[in-house]
Amino acid sequence: MTARSEVTSVAQSSMARPAPAPESVHWGLDEGTVFLNHGSFGATPVRVLAAQRWWQERMERDPVEFVLHEVEPALDRVRAVLGAFVGAHADDLALIPNATTGVNTVLANLRFQAGDELLTTSQAYNACNNALRFTAERYGAVVTCANVPFPLQEPQQVVNAVMAAVTPRTRLFLLDHVTSPTGVVLPIETLVPLLESRGIAVLVDGAHAPGMVPLNLNELGASYYTGNCHKWLCTPKGSAFLHVRRDLQANFRPLVISHGANAVRTDRSRFRIEFDWTGTMDPTPFLVIPDALQFLGSLQAGGIAEHMRIIRERALQGRHILAQALNIDMPAPDSMIGTLAAFPLPDDPGEPSDHPLYLSQLQLQLKREFGIQIPIIPWPRHPRRLVRYAVQRYNSLEQLVYLAHALTAVC
Numbered sequence: 001m002t003a004r005s006e007v008t009s010v011a012q013s014s015m016a017r018p019a020p021a022p023e024s025v026h027w028g029l030d031e032g033t034v035f036l037n038h039g040s041f042g043a044t045p046v047r048v049l050a051a052q053r054w055w056q057e058r059m060e061r062d063p064v065e066f067v068l069h070e071v072e073p074a075l076d077r078v079r080a081v082l083g084a085f086v087g088a089h090a091d092d093l094a095l096i097p098n099a100t101t102g103v104n105t106v107l108a109n110l111r112f113q114a115g116d117e118l119l120t121t122s123q124a125y126n127a128c129n130n131a132l133r134f135t136a137e138r139y140g141a142v143v144t145c146a147n148v149p150f151p152l153q154e155p156q157q158v159v160n161a162v163m164a165a166v167t168p169r170t171r172l173f174l175l176d177h178v179t180s181p182t183g184v185v186l187p188i189e190t191l192v193p194l195l196e197s198r199g200i201a202v203l204v205d206g207a208h209a210p211g212m213v214p215l216n217l218n219e220l221g222a223s224y225y226t227g228n229c230h231k232w233l234c235t236p237k238g239s240a241f242l243h244v245r246r247d248l249q250a251n252f253r254p255l256v257i258s259h260g261a262n263a264v265r266t267d268r269s270r271f272r273i274e275f276d277w278t279g280t281m282d283p284t285p286f287l288v289i290p291d292a293l294q295f296l297g298s299l300q301a302g303g304i305a306e307h308m309r310i311i312r313e314r315a316l317q318g319r320h321i322l323a324q325a326l327n328i329d330m331p332a333p334d335s336m337i338g339t340l341a342a343f344p345l346p347d348d349p350g351e352p353s354d355h356p357l358y359l360s361q362l363q364l365q366l367k368r369e370f371g372i373q374i375p376i377i378p379w380p381r382h383p384r385r386l387v388r389y390a391v392q393r394y395n396s397l398e399q400l401v402y403l404a405h406a407l408t409a410v411c
Contacts, residue, residue: 017371018398023299027394033367034399036374039183039208039340039390042231044292051291052236055284071283075276081290082241085304086227087216091268094242094254094275095286099207101255102226102242103128103174106203107135109252110172114140117169119200121148121162121186122380123179128205132174144170148179148186150379151331151344155187162191172201177227178208181377183340183388184332185213192222208232210241211296211308212338217243224248230285232339234392235292239285244271254278299393307393308339315339315391318400322389325404326411339391345376346411347383360385362410370406 017034026045029035035043059066079090086093096102112118118136120129122145129143136143146165148158162173173195178185188204195202201223209215211232217225225243229235244252249271253261260274297304316334319341323330326343350361362385363376379386389403 018396018402020394020399021396024394026295026299029394032371034370034372034402036372036389036391036395036399036403038392038395039180039231039388040375041237042228042234043392043394044230044234044236045295047295048234048288048292049236051288052284055287056282059284067280072276074287075283078286078289081293082229085215085293086210086241086243087218087220088243089218089246091272092217092243092246092249094244094271096226096240096242096275097238097285098230098240099205099226099228100125100127100131102224102240103203103205104131105242105255106224106226106244107131108255110135110201112136112139112141112171115169116141116171117144117167118142118172118174119144119146119162119165119170120174121146121158121176121179123148123150123182123184123186124174124176125180125205125207128174141171142169150182150184150342151329152184152336154333155190155336158186159190159194163194166195166198166200170198170200172203174203174205177204177206178212178338178340180207181379181386181388182332182342183338183390184336184342185338186336188222189220192220196221196223207240208338208340211304212312212340214305214308221245229289229292232392233289233292234296235289236285238282239289242275296393311339311391311393312337314395314397314400315341315389317397318389318391318403319343321397321400321404322387322407325408340388341391342377342379342386342388344379345385345387345407348385349383365410366406369410370402372403372406374403 027043028046079093083090083093118132118141120132133143144165146162148161176186177188192202204222204225206225206227208231210227210229223245229239230237252271254275256278258278260277263273265273296307300306322343360376366372375388377386377388
């Protein structure tokens, strides 16, 4: 049976609230919720949480000994494992709480002149756009926007839109690897060298990329790349990284200036010394990054690469289900989809939401009446809207069929 016929067969099955995938036993998610929103804040497996608790208990047995003597070598090991996974040298990685912090850290280290242009796209993440505007206002610079369409038919549309927005005054390009509202994987392998060769620094917001798409940061060559581990790598909340190209690390500082600023050590770089200690914090979300990678790789023969292939295939099957149910064309080609996928919905006739996290009435209704946890996103602004689902190993194809049924019932 082909993948498409399997999808059709499942779509004709019962519409009772479906069970998750068998792998859901490894997560502690509410059994009464159809959780299709891994993309917002992730979900951490029980085994990884247990590993985190082990580290927390070890720390609390003697916090002074742990912080002064054990954390540094432990974090060195974490960066070595993470660096191997993302294709980066361990010493070029800084461990930070989230990708938004990474974007803010880069912007705080850059200097601009009045009239300089900071380029972004129409699909950039709102929080990072806010940081970009804040920085522009500080220097009298200007934020410019490349209008990336959605729906779209091919990656070249993105390249054309970006290059059309570049001017001689463009100094920085904030580029999403995977867009948050539309779930599109942008052609960064094409855009990064095009922009960097023109002397334009590229800051890649890869919040969703680690664990969703393959990474090789050394080959990519972007000036800066930041990504979350607590999304698709399923680590505890508050674990991310910032990659700074080696030639840009001199005088590059963390947001919080601490003891490392006047440290006399010479056994490691100033970049390493300052970023490794920015004050007292809980390091355990970082310390279990290797555990999370090992766990995801253990779910099947073939390791984590096979895990990534499985969840992407499930997401692509779900696209056929929703496109058929909503009677619309695919809003992007399969080649530009990872494990997030978004579809346009009929316009919302009600009032726009004033909720700080944009919880629409439809989003609340889907949770209340169907038990579905999923975001409904204004696109590009109210009353237009998207539904965006995210697939992880705990999600079954039947859950995506159920989503299609719920959307056709309420829309």
